[in-house]
Amino acid sequence: MNQMTKSDLIGLTDVAAKIPQFMTKVPHLITGLKQAYLRTPNTPAGLGLAFEKAVHRNPHGCALVFEDQQYSYLQLNAWANQIAHYYLSIGARKGDVIAVMLENRPELIASVIGLAKIGVTVALVNTAQVAKVLAHSINLVKPIAVIVGEECRQAVADIRQELELTENRLYWFADQNTRTDAGTAPEGFQNLAQCIASFPSFNPATTQSVQGKDGLFYIYTSGTTGLPKAVIFTNSRWTLAYGTYGHVLGLNQDDVMYCTLPLYHATGIVVCWCGVIAGSATFAIRRKYSTSCFWQDVHKFNASAIGYVGELCRYLMDAPASDLERGHRVTKMIGNGMRPNIWSKFKTRFGVQEILELYASSEGNVGFSNVFNFDNTVGFSPTPYAVIQFDKEKNEPVRDAKGKCMKVKKGEVGLLIGKITRRSPFDGYTDPEKNKAVMMQNVFKQGDAYFNTGDLVRDIGFRHAQFVDRLGDTFRWKGENVSTTEVENIVSDYEKIAEAVVYGVEIPHTNGRAGMAAITLNEGCQLDEQDLRQMLVEFKKAMPAYAVPVFLRIQKQMQTTGTFKYQKNTLKTQGFDLKQCDEKILVLLPNQSAYCELTQEIYDNIQQYQYRF
Known part of the structure; x- marks a missing residue:
């Protein structure tokens, strides 16, 4: 968000005008915040536990739709439980890592839930990766197994000899509905659909033993060394997203979230899906984004909310007008990267009432969400942060005579940093040296510590910000x-x-x-x-x-x-x-x-x- 007008600045009267609309969200938000902020590193928490609660609330409601497949909460839970029990049977335990490389489809969702229930950290491998970058990404997290879809099998087969993985630990899903036809696994791969077939479908006891401090995902980010970095995403952090983004969205059992974003990214797998789980709603996924099919799918799945990134919005705006782009149920959007020059045009053209723009990074400890539904902002942050003066030419923060950083004034652009506290921890990367590189010490006073996001934002008032640019490599x-x-x-x-x-x-x-x-x-x-x-x-x-x-x-x-x-x-x-x-x-x-x-x-x-x- 590089351009700003005076109307983008937020004052007391602007916030006051939003209060009536905001109050309708308060009960749901309070429920979420209790779960988010009353957690501790040692309390049961995370995706597996939250999903089982959603099953209890809405057992026969639709949990997942994909193409012509549909799964109730009970059915999806039973499938995930079979995966959990199978991996427990081969010795998988809390703290182990399993890499998963599947495009957006039900097998990915079921695998994630099943592994989350036993405390296994799921390494969400980018399905576009190939060659040495792919080998690096998998070996980096030292997995005990790899689950791959047929659509990604060749990429994994090409680097099989480079993988530091024991024999018989490559698992495969056919590229079809494996609940009705398991298919025949190629040589060197075990057919996971067949492996789990005889295992029980009841909830494993391990779900209750998964704690906030335990890893849920490894999500990959671009590395300055030229290879991806694996960022640990704990169950505690997921619970924070679930309690905030998930409950702010305010979905219920009649809602359908349509998501075409890749589920190896946090915007899709965390932000969009946790809103669904929080409301026991329906998650409608598409394998890959398609402009021509977007509004067709919205009508087909009767979607009421959509997940987005900025590119998706631009593609939809560029497309010719269609009768299908109106007359749908979509009133809410959640995501990031909506450009200011199309923000209001998008809402008007497609009939969207609420754009829940947000800011978060896979590795960071600071987040913003547009809970008050202002235009042209990543929203409000309840977490401790600062926007400090930054010299782009020298590529370093500006410091005063005492060596301390200085905050920008309202309306100015600076470097966003997140204060590291017990409630806002920095979980970090797999490499401790990389953690040191992004932590700032003694920023405003002796002994404090902040996470350097590497992002420039504009302080627009009342703890709201606009994203401006990304620094670094x-x-x-x-x-x-x-x-x-x-x-x-x-x-x-x-x-x-x-x-x-x-x-x-x-x-x-x-x-x-x-x-x-x-x-x-x-x-x-x-x-x-x-x-x-x-x-x-x-x-x-x-x-x-x-x-x-x-x-x-x-x-x-x-x-x-x-x-x-x-x-x-x-x-x-x-x-x-x-x-x-x-x-x-x-x-x-x-x-x-x-x-x-x-x-x-x-x-x-x-x-x-x-x-x-």
Whole structure:
């Protein structure tokens, strides 16, 4: 959210005007906050326990729909219990890790619930990962087993020899309704649907022994070393999300949440789903997002709420008007990244009344949610935080004469930091060294500690903020975090490229930042027509599609600082503006199979939104 108007600032009268609407949420919110804030690290907590309570409240109600499949709370619970009992039988115990790599479908949901009930931490592997990045992600968390869907089997099979996993611990689900047809497992994989068939369907006793301090998920974020980091998401943290986001949404047993977001991300698996569980509502999932099918599905599933990220909203706004986009039950949305320039237009066009924009990171300890339903804000935060002055040129916080950080004034932009307390702990990464890198000590007074989010936000008053930008070595594109170092390593592997510097650049009318790589070529090398195709082929083999650079800037020499650091700020500022760059720029236009030279005509068409990146 880079643009602000005076109307975005929030004052006492603005809050007062929202009180009547807010009061309707209070009973539900109080229930959730009790669960969220009365928890301790040693009390029973988490997804498994909350799901069993939802089963008790609404046993015959619909818990999950996918395509033409439908499962009641009792049916889904029974399936999850069989998975739990099977893994208990082979020795899985609280504290173990099992990696799961399945696209959005019921087998993923059942596996997550079942493993959560026995205290196993589920490593939610990004289904777009391949090659050494995938091997790293799995080995990083030291799993005792891997559960993979047929749709991801080849990617796992390709790196099988690199996995630090004992024999007979690769489990497989067929790419179909495995409750009616288990299918035949390929060589080297055990058919999980067959393995669990004879196991009991009653609740395992272990659910009550899972405590807040126990791990629930490993969620992967982009790493500055070039490979993903695994962030621990505890049951206590899930309970906090459940008690806040889940209950603020205010769903009930008649509601249906439609989610097309990938369930290996926290927005889908935590934020959207915990709202469903809190209200014993229905979770309607789609394997992958589709603009053309979106409103069809909303009507098919009779959805009343949707999960979103900014890109999804932009795609829907870009689509031609359709009769299906009105006359539905959707009044609520929950997610993040809604652009201010389409916020009110989106509500008007699609008849949405409430946009529960939120801010949270997989590893962080500070969160915001738009509980008062203001426009253009990530919302309100009950957790202790500060927005401090930050020098972008020096890439460090501004400090006073005594070495202490200084807060920004209302309306100003600064670095968001979350205070680390018993109620707002920093659970951190698997690597203790990475934890040290994001913790700030003695910020305002001796002995205090804060988590550095790496995000710039604007303080707009009354504990509300606007998201502005992301610092550091990651940027967000297509709703995914992209590691610049990871992409740099892959781009530099191309035989004619000597080195690469990767950064994100803004394209008008899009969310996030598109990848751009400034490259230098090996001595005597030129890029010909074949290279422009072959580079793309190799990039796509080695990294997910969203990480492939959209722009390549060919430099004779990399510009560095006196300490030999690449001058990324200058490159980011110049972007792909031909007037600021006297070097050749290549662009990967939508739906093309090769890079082409960025001409003035193409540049102008990009500015005029003639291409849909």
